[in-house]
Amino acid sequence: xxxxxxxxxxxxxxxxxxxxxxxxxxxxxxxxxxxxxxxxxxxxxxxxxxxxxxxxxxxxxxxxxxxxxxxxxxxxxxxxxxxxxxxxxxxxxxxxxxxxxxxxxxxxxxxxxxxxxxxxxxxxxxxxxxxxxxxxxxxxxxxxxxxxxxxxxxxxxxxxxxxxxxxxxxxxxxxxxxxxxxxxxxxxxxxxxxxxxxxxxxxxxxxxxxxxxxxxxxxxxxxxxxxxx
Numbered sequence: 035x036x037x038x039x040x041x042x043x044x045x046x047x048x049x050x051x052x053x054x055x056x057x058x059x060x061x062x063x064x065x066x067x068x069x070x071x072x073x074x075x076x077x078x079x080x081x082x083x084x085x086x087x088x089x090x091x092x093x094x095x096x097x098x099x100x101x102x103x104x105x106x107x108x109x110x111x112x113x114x115x116x117x118x119x120x121x122x123x124x125x126x127x128x129x130x131x132x133x134x135x136x137x138x139x140x141x142x143x144x145x146x147x148x149x150x151x152x153x154x155x156x157x158x159x160x161x162x163x164x165x166x167x168x169x170x171x172x173x174x175x176x177x178x179x180x181x182x183x184x185x186x187x188x189x190x191x192x193x194x195x196x197x198x199x200x201x202x203x204x205x206x207x208x209x210x211x212x213x214x215x216x217x218x219x220x221x222x223x224x225x226x227x228x229x230x231x232x233x234x235x236x237x238x239x240x241x242x243x244x245x246x247x248x249x250x251x252x253x254x255x256x257x258x259x260x261x262x263x
Contacts, residue, residue, distance in 0.1 A: 035063055037070075039263035040106065042098035044217025044241020046262075047071050049106045057090030064088045068216050069096070071103050078111040082119040087212030095161030097220015097244075097255050100125040101135045105259040123161050133260070139221070139253040142228045150186045153177060158225035160253065163191040163211075166229035171195045171207040178209025192219070196226045196237075204230060205238045217241030224253040 037050045048064065051073040055063075060070055064086070072084040083103050085093040093099070104116040104127035118125045126138040145157035150165070158164040165181050167173075178193045196206040208222040209215055218239035223246050227235040233248035245256040 037063075038106065038261055039067070040102040040259060041262045042102050042218065042220065042259045043239060043244060043257055045098040045219060047099055047102050049073065049102065055084070055086060057086075060086045061088070061090045068210070068213050069093070069099065071099050071106075073103075073106075076107060079107075079113040079115060080117040080119065081107045085120060087210070089212045091212045093162055093212070095120055095123060095125075095139075095221055097137065097139060097160070097222075097224060098218065098257070098259070099220075101127060101137055101220060101255070101257060102259045104129065104135055104137070106261075109261065120161070133258050134256055135259060136254060136256045137220075139224055139255050141251050142224060142248070142253045144228050150184055151180055153181065155181070156229040157191075158228050160221040160224045160228075162221055163187065163189065164222060164225035164229075165191045165193050166225050167193070167195045168230065169195050169197065171197055171205055174207040174209055174215060178215065182209060182211055192222060192225070194219075194222045194226050194229075196230060198230065198232070199238070202232060202234055203236050203238065204232060207240065218244065220244060220255050220257060223257075224255055228253065 070086040075082040100118040143159040174195045190211045193209040208219040218241035223237035223244040227246035247254040
């Protein structure tokens with residue numbers, strides 16, 4: 035399997051090209067990574083990927099994964115603007131000379147606050163599902179697995195527990211559907227900023243900071259991505 039290993043603020047993905055994957059193959063090959071990005075098609079400034087979780091399920095979207103895919107393609111072609119297609123959604127990415135990538139993640143939908151299993155949360159759709167809880171991030175290991183598999187979310191959900199630290203600064207931890215706790219998550223950063231109504235926002239994960247800007251319902255996400263093997 036031809037692959038490279040990439041890091042996005044502690045979120046590790048393998049980029050696999052030239053091979054069609056199955057859930058069983060993903061489970062065999064993912065190792066300690068947070069997922070696999072399968073390259074399905076590409077041009078100089080566009081790449082189509084499938085995002086695989088470690089358990090062999092597929093994710094509809096990943097902010098960190100699409101940023102890695104954009105950086106991977108730009109490394110090979112020299113493009114400074116890249117479209118990353120996941121299903122029917124295309125994320126437009128601008129590759130900066132400083133190593134940062136700004137992505138237009140598209141429109142974000144924020145639900146009304148609700149209570150599930152005694153936990154107050156806000157659902158957010160970033161192309162994939164999120165449940166954002168404003169509480170002490172140390173509560174993630176209790177709240178994350180409980181909400182991920184709750185009957186309220188028949189297709190499971192990503193979970194974030196977030197705390198405001200100051201103007202525009204939010205601390206968060208994330209429980210990713212099909213992966214468990216990960217060091218950071220781009221779509222989770224967008225979900226947290228949208229649910230808390232903070233923009234511009236710095237979302238501080240254990241793996242590092244991500245920047246989010248909300249503009250008339252669209253979300254823009256900025257962060258780094260780098261090849262590590």
